[in-house]
Amino acid sequence: MATNLKQLTSNEDLLCGGHRACAGCTGSNILRQIMLTAGSDTVVGGATGCMEVVTTIFPYTAWKTSFIHSAFENCAATVSGVETAFRSLKKHGELPVEREKINFIAFGGDGGTYDIGLQSLSGAMERGHNMLYVCYDNNAYMNTGIQRSSATPVGAHTSTAPAGSHSTGKTQLRKDLTKILVAHNIPYVAQTTPYHWKDLAAKVEKALAVDGPAFLNILMPCTVGWHFDPAIGIDLAREAVECGYWPLFEVENGKYIINKKPKEMTPIADWMQKQGRFKHLFKPGNEHVLEFTQNWVKEEWEKLLRLEASTA
Amino acid sequence: MSGKMTEIRWHARGGQGAKTAAMFLAEAVLEKGKFGQGFPEYGPERRGAPMRGYTRIADAPIRRHCMIEHPGIVIVLDPTLMDSAAAGVTAGTGEGTVFIVNTTEKPATVASKLGVKGAVVHTVDATGIALDTIGRPIPNMPMIGALLAVNDMMTVAELKSALVDQLSSKFSQVIIDGNLNAVDRASKELVSA
Amino acid sequence: MAQKLVALSGNEAVAYAFKQARPHVAAAFPITPQTEMMHKYAEFVANGESTTEMILVESEHSAMSAAVGSAAAGARTFTATSSAGFALMWEVVYIAASLRLPICMALVNRALSGNINIHCDHSDSMGGRDAGWIQLFAENAQEAYDNAIMSWRIAEHMDVRLPTMVNYDGFIISHTADSLHMLSDEDAYKFIGKYKADYALLDVENPITVGPLDLTDYYFEHKASQLAAYPRALEVIKQVSDEYGDLTGRYYDHCEEYLMDDAEMVMVMLGSSAGTAKDVIDEYREKGVKVGLLKIRTFRPFPVAYLAERLAGRKAVCVLDRSASFGGQGGPVFMEVRSAMYGLQVPVHGYIYGLGGRDFDLGQVATVIEDLQKVAAGGEMNTINLLGIRS
Incomplete structure (x- = not known):
């Protein structure tokens, strides 16, 4: 197991510095952590989005492993092709370099995963490719200018569902993508955050070890889209878990395990108040949205507890 | 187009094997040094629905890809299609067109039903033969026997040899023998006017 | 070279040709009339006749995406589609060419919706004519097979490295049993050769980045380098075709010239209808009418100089399109041919025919020849004419 800090930090950094992510971006942190665990026998695919754009501006690349980007909605399908090519070339004895195993990791933001790329992802997972799909969920289409997505929570201000005199931001509930992936009956599905580095590394390790597809949904606090001080992104990831907004859990072959159960949930309003995207909710008259969100988090948490109990 | 070309139109219902027959015949004549082209009426295939197939047989390579408008031979696998104007059994036919109809009726009766002046009508009970020999009411192969x-x-011997090649990889000896028998019988039991 | 005479549908013939290349990966989604091609291929795999890994994707968009991933990984890869399936692939079709991935694709030509229609026309492939793929067209199953064999050599040639599309008419070729000569598996593979990618994602000791963000400072240079490949591709297509001719006795060029030597009047077209036209041309030839046919095989890259040379000095030329460029002048073939004829002072008019599978019959060819005679005699035609529609 590589999940001790000393060993992790001694691994080669495969996403190197000099990329063009925003100051305070937690996305590059996520990718770096994944790659520290995955190692160099890895091929990475990226959907169009922040992390693809900032890591590969021609003639530069931040990737020390092979990397492919083709389009926005097709990352899972593209990597499924790479993975199949590996199996076929291996079977025919024609690999460019001999390897028993290569890790295949596809990643996309919530736009490329929850929305435009959902079909491609669903297809690749159902087909059973030996690949890990990572969604870095920053709750909106950040790369194109903070438009709402199906991962945007109720009440968040975005450029396409802005708060205003007649609006409290997004009115629809976010989609529970992680459970949609569980419904694909794949061997491993989990949620984590970049704050929980040990949890993240352990989950990447498990995901890459299973025979078949795996999915990780990783919360990515976005300084630009959530409007917070670039220094506190990682803290917001921790607090998202403590208030119940982003439970840490994993589903191994259908069995739910909650990895962290806070003794007492912090009020979600405390977490929201640190983010400009929810600023309008703290004005008089919008208390009902905060109340709704608190209840929603509580219900979702209880649902998760029941799932854990019922699949134990 | 140099040399002789025979154009055949097949009328059947989906499931009677007309598509298979139309394409198989095109393949079977290769052994004779002839050229064949076989195609079904293009479109969604539905069991029981009227359909057409087409076969061209020629001494030289067949270049044209148009529909057969004036068939020299019309093969009818389901006689009820003669009652349907939409099935178009007589479309583009006339003096000298040869009709081979799967029915227990006499050629004269069928001829008057078709009403094509100068047509040459033959009949054969291909469904009966198929039931006797293959055990299923699939009249396609007996109709090729009747055609020959x-x-x-x-x-007929050449057809049977091609049929063995065609069927041997997919079917049991019982089915193959049944088909060979069906072809033989139909070629002998054809009734001409 | 010993070849086997067989009767196969176009779909089966192309399935054999692709199998003979021993591709590592195939990714496809079913759509009429492409379906039987993939059924046949799946049979090969199920029977152990092919060791290709098939990716049975959930859409054509994913088919092309998986093909891109597979080819970039270093595997010999093909896909197949028709009509709406090709339209759904669109975005990734361009990406495959831009990444210079030598994917081969069977495009079984079918009309685009709407209204929905499953029959043949060329609007699918013509819509993709500027995507950067090599496009070959066939008159019958034999040519579809031959093009499919050659497509690997062309696509993978170091001077080309572009995806190649083998077009053949939906139903008219794909579903018609036709006789053709096939190479043995060994001879075909010997001709096609083993594929090795120069750069592969799977070469984890020499990692590469594929498909980066490419902005104002470099994108144009990359496109310029892509543009430079097409004249080279024309030469490679000819070389490969000559070599194939030496092997099989079937020689191909960018076009087939039928009774062109003394032709005063020329029909230009592509696809299965050329065969129908030849039969009628023969009849008119017997009457002393000097009409010939130029059948385009290589539509992309478009053989401009080739056509200009062959069409110079004729009395009348017409171009038949099995697709329309809505709001443009006629169809894509007409626009290309007329542009290639610039300065020749030869009158040229166009027809749109056969949309949605409308039968292209002998009478329509006769009409075209009568029209050509009128123009050759100094008469005039509308620039674009519709053929075979109800009045």
Whole structure:
């Protein structure tokens, strides 16, 4: 197991510095952590989005492993092709370099995963490719200018569902993508955050070890889209878990395990108040949205507890 | 187009094997050094729905890809199609068109039903033969046997040899023998006017 | 070279040709009339006749995406589609060419919706004519097979490295049993050769980045380098075709010239209808009418100089399109041919025919020849004419 800090930090950094992510971006942190665990026998695919754009501006690349980007909605399908090519070339004895195993990791933001790329992802997972799909969920289409997505929570201000005199931001509930992936009956599905580095590394390790597809949904606090001080992104990831907004859990072959159960949930309003995207909710008259969100988090948490109990 | 070309139109219902027959015949004549082209009426295939197939047989390579508008031979696998104007059994036919109809009726009766002046009508109980020999009411192969009784594109023996090649990889000896028997019988039991 | 005479549908013939290349990966989604091609291929795999890994994707968009991933990984890869399936692939079709991935694709030509229609026309492939793929067209199953064999050599040639599309008419070729000569598996593979990618994602000791963000400072240079490949591709297509001719006795060029030597009047077209036209041309030739046919095989890259040379000095030329460029002048073939004829002072008019599978019959060819005679005699035609529609 590589999940001790000393060993992790001694691994080669495969996403190197000099990329063009925003100051305070937690996305590059996520990718770096994944790659520290995955190692160099890895091929990475990226959907169009922040992390693809900032890591590969021609003639530069931040990737020390092979990397492919083709389009926005097709990352899972593209990597499924790479993975199949590996199996076929291996079977025919024609690999460019001999390897028993290569890790295949596809990643996309919530736009490329929850929305435009959902079909491609669903297809690749159902087909059973030996690949890990990572969604870095920053709750909106950040790369194109903070438009709402199906991962945007109720009440968040975005450029396409802005708060205003007649609006409290997004009115629809976010989609529970992680459970949609569980419904694909794949061997491993989990949620984590970049704050929980040990949890993240352990989950990447498990995901890459299973025979078949795996999915990780990783919360990515976005300084630009959530409007917070670039220094506190990682803290917001921790607090998202403590208030119940982003439970840490994993589903191994259908069995739910909650990895962290806070003794007492912090009020979600405390977490929201640190983010400009929810600023309008703290004005008089919008208390009902905060109340709704608190209840929603509580219900979702209880649902998760029941799932854990019922699949134990 | 140099040399002789025979154009055949098949009328059947989906499931009677007309598509298979139309394409198989095109393949079977290869052994004779002839050229064949076979195609179904293009479109969604539905069991029981009227459909057409087409076969061209020629001494030289067949270049044209248009529909057959004036068939020299019309093969009817389901006689009820003669009652349907939409099925178009007589479309583009006339003096000298050869009809081979799967029915227990007499050629004269069928001829008057068709009403094509100068047409040459033959009948054969291909469904009965198929039931006897293959055990299923699939009249396609017996109809090819019947065709060879009135056309010299190849002999019945040659057809049977092609049929063995075609069927041997997919079917049991019982089915193959049934088909060979069906072809033989139909070629002999064809009734001409 | 010993070849086997067989009767196969176009779909089966192309399935054999692709199998003979021993591709590592195939990714496809079913759509009429492409379906039987993939059924046949799946049979090969199920029977152990092919060791290709098939990716049975959930859409054509994913088919092309998986093909891109597979080819970039270093595997010999093909896909197949028709009509709406090709339209759904669109975005990734361009990406495959831009990444210079030598994917081969069977495009079984079918009309685009709407209204929905499953029959043949060329609007699918013509819509993709500027995507950067090599496009070959066939008159019958034999040519579809031959093009499919050659497509690997062309696509993978170091001077080309572009995806190649083998077009053949939906139903008219794909579903018609036709006789053709096939190479043995060994001879075909010997001709096609083993594929090795120069750069592969799977070469984890020499990692590469594929498909980066490419902005104002470099994108144009990359496109310029892509543009430079097409004249080279024309030469490679000819070389490969000559070599194939030496092997099989079937020689191909960018076009087939039918009774062109003394032709005063020329029909230009592509696809299965050329065969139908030849039969009628023969009849008119017997009457002393000097009409010939130029059948385009290589539509992309478009053989401009080739056509200009062959069409110079004729009395009348017409171009038949099995697709329309809505709001443009006629169809894509007409626009290309007329542009290639610039300065020749030869009158040229166009027809749109056969949309949605409308039968292209002998009478329509006769009409075209009568029209050509009128123009050759100094008469005039509308620039674009519709053929075979109800009045």
